[in-house]
Amino acid sequence: MPKPQKFAEGIWTMDGPQVHDMGVMFPTRMTIIKLSNEELWLDSPIPLRPGALKEVQSLGKISDLVVGTPRHLWRLESWHSKFPYAKLWGPPQTRGNVIERSMIVGRTDLPFTGILNNSPPNAWARDINQLVIEGNPLIREVAFFHKKSHTLILDDIIQRYLPEPDRPLRNMFFRLEGIMVPDAGVPGDIRLTFTDRAAARRSIRKLMSWDFDRLIIAHGMCIKKDANSFVRRAFEWLGH
Numbered sequence: 001m002p003k004p005q006k007f008a009e010g011i012w013t014m015d016g017p018q019v020h021d022m023g024v025m026f027p028t029r030m031t032i033i034k035l036s037n038e039e040l041w042l043d044s045p046i047p048l049r050p051g052a053l054k055e056v057q058s059l060g061k062i063s064d065l066v067v068g069t070p071r072h073l074w075r076l077e078s079w080h081s082k083f084p085y086a087k088l089w090g091p092p093q094t095r096g097n098v099i100e101r102s103m104i105v106g107r108t109d110l111p112f113t114g115i116l117n118n119s120p121p122n123a124w125a126r127d128i129n130q131l132v133i134e135g136n137p138l139i140r141e142v143a144f145f146h147k148k149s150h151t152l153i154l155d156d157i158i159q160r161y162l163p164e165p166d167r168p169l170r171n172m173f174f175r176l177e178g179i180m181v182p183d184a185g186v187p188g189d190i191r192l193t194f195t196d197r198a199a200a201r202r203s204i205r206k207l208m209s210w211d212f213d214r215l216i217i218a219h220g221m222c223i224k225k226d227a228n229s230f231v232r233r234a235f236e237w238l239g240h
């Protein structure tokens, strides 16, 4: 049974099932933050499993269900049906975008409270900062910074895996994608679709100005110390 794992003060991660994408299985993870008002903020809620909900509810009342990338919007539906009172927040491409009509995203007719931009809503502005990573017309991912624990939270844009001895094809794919340690970082397919690198550099400069030391990612291994230097390296391909 998956349980929330305390990552730092006021912030937990919870691992979900593996999901199938591009012919490979990817692990999933969501982030839970206890806001100053004691309510829970969830990013990239994982596909639901029976029993998992109780574990989350034991931490507090869920106030906000947040998704930072259009690729994870499909996961919101089941959470919304279980927690209809929780506010829904989607990335800039939640509505009216080519991506949302493709297979990647699926349902988008949920009653969103708001679309995320560079200003955190009042509900969590005291605890969490955020910005849209620009420069990629296909995926405008939203990055989050939990101030109290100095944690950067990213959904897809950085991934980080170890090789697994019995999965040679998966290992080869992850190496080619540039997401295997020690060269883990931004997946190759996402790098390719950054068409405006100057805009991307501006976003990453702002992101690097956040005082973070820890990194939570939705796919792969998180970092609990010195994450700042890792993230800086992961975006070096954007140039200066």
Ligand SMILES: [Fe+2]
Residues within 6 Å of the ligand: 071, 072, 155, 156, 218, 219
């Ligand atoms: Fe993802």
